Amino acid sequence: MNLLFVADPLEVFKTYKDTTFSMMREAQRRGHRIAACEPSQLRWQRGRPVTATVREIVLTGEADDWFRTEATTERALSEFDAVLMRKDPPFDAEYIYATHLLEQAEREGAKVVNKPRALRDHPEKLAIMEFADHTTPTLVTREAQAVRDFHAEHQDIILKPLDGMGGMGIFRVKADGLNLGSIIETLNDNGAQTIMVQRFVPDIVKGDKRVLVIGGKPVPFSLARIPQGSEVRGNLAAGGKGVAQPLTPEDLKIAKALGPVLAARGLLLIGLDVIGGSLTEINVTSPTCFQEITDQTGFDVPAMFIDALEHLLKTGEWLLPAD
The missing domain is CATH 3.30.1490.20 (ATP-grasp fold, A domain)
Known part of the structure; x- marks a missing residue:
């Protein structure tokens, strides 16, 4: 496969924990080709397809100089087998404009993951309204x-x-x-x-759990992001400690209820935030925690994701097949 990642600048990646990097690494391990661009490099002009200035890269395996640019070219997004939208929030006007450009690329034949319309239709905090039975x-x-x-x-x-x-x-x-x-x-x-x-939810002391769902199927482990000291926030960016643990029956119930519904809408990867059995957010833009779960449990989350992507491109089905 020839894959394009639309993401933040490669130079700011923290490769020891970055989920997009882990996707790239697994894709390259399987022999797929990798390219990257930033949303600011997307463009459309009447009479031409949506294009971007892309860097064709090879991962080096080094900790610091982790990629090598093989070529920088302007290419149509429809030339790639898949375009992975992995730009981090904020979900602002520029993000929305990027989804419209990506949707035009879809009309021209590009396969975009997650689907641009689904990204717009599921803002990460407001998306829980549809699933109020599972929320606090x-x-x-x-x-x-x-x-x-x-x-x-x-x-x-x-x-x-x-x-x-x-x-x-x-x-x-x-x-x-x-x-x-x-x-x-x-x-x-x-x-x-x-x-x-x-x-x-008092159970925040046990962690704000990130439950990953890929192709409608839950990853069997969550990452509980546990607040430290007097902090009320479990987010890793706010100093929380990430502890991988098996999904609870409550986690599974929520994941199985939402996963197939959202996958069918074109959301190949979602990250559910669950505290004490209550759904608090549905992350669709660039869900993380692949490396933390893999490192702590041995379950290969990047491999599950690339399996789902390959299945999608081969069959057109966003849902992974039943076991």
């Missing part, structure tokens, strides 16, 4: 009074922006309501920004 009590609003009423009902709450990542902008307010007004003003910009509020 949650409020989405611009209204300050609605947040205060939610706090009065649930006493201990989490507030967060809809466009954050890595634990950015997350606040906990306990029963005393300390600084609630100031936090609301900060997050919703005096009513200009919609925010999410959720009842605090």
Whole structure:
């Protein structure tokens, strides 16, 4: 296969933990060719297909100079067997514009993973609304009074922006309501920004679990991201400790309920965030934790992903076959 990864600059990859790197490494191990570009390098002009300035690369196996550029060319996305959209959030206007360019490339024959329309239709925090039976009590609003009423009902709450990542902008307010007004003003910009509020789940002390689902099938291990010290956030970017562990019955129930539905919509890879049996987010843009789970358990997550990608390109089926 000839694969194009649309991602952040290769120079900023932390290869010891980067999931996109692990996908590239497994793909190259199988003999597939690798190229990369950034969303800013996508372009369309009337009368021409969607193209990008791409770097054709070879992974070297070295820790520092981990790739070698073989050629830099302008190529149509439809020339590749698959285009993997792996740009990290924020899910901002530029991200959305990139999905429209990728969708045009689909119309020209490109196979894009995850599907651009599915990326737009499933913003990572708001996507849980469709699966409310699996979530903790949650409020989405611009209204300050609605947040205060939610706090009065649930006493201990989490507030967060809809466009954050890595634990950015997350606040906990306990029963005393300390600084609630100031936090609301900060997050919703005096009513200009919609925010999410959720009842605090005490089981966060056991970890905010990332449950990966590939081709509709759950990876058998999650990565529990456990808050450290007085921190309430388990995100690895916020200092959480990642501990791989087998999926619980609750994890499996959620993964099996959502996985086939979302895979059928063109989401080959999703990352469910689960705390204490409650679904808190559905990550679709660039789910991570491949290397942490593989290193700690021996289960080869990158191999499962490339298996699913090869199956998709061979059969056109987003769902992996039943065991």
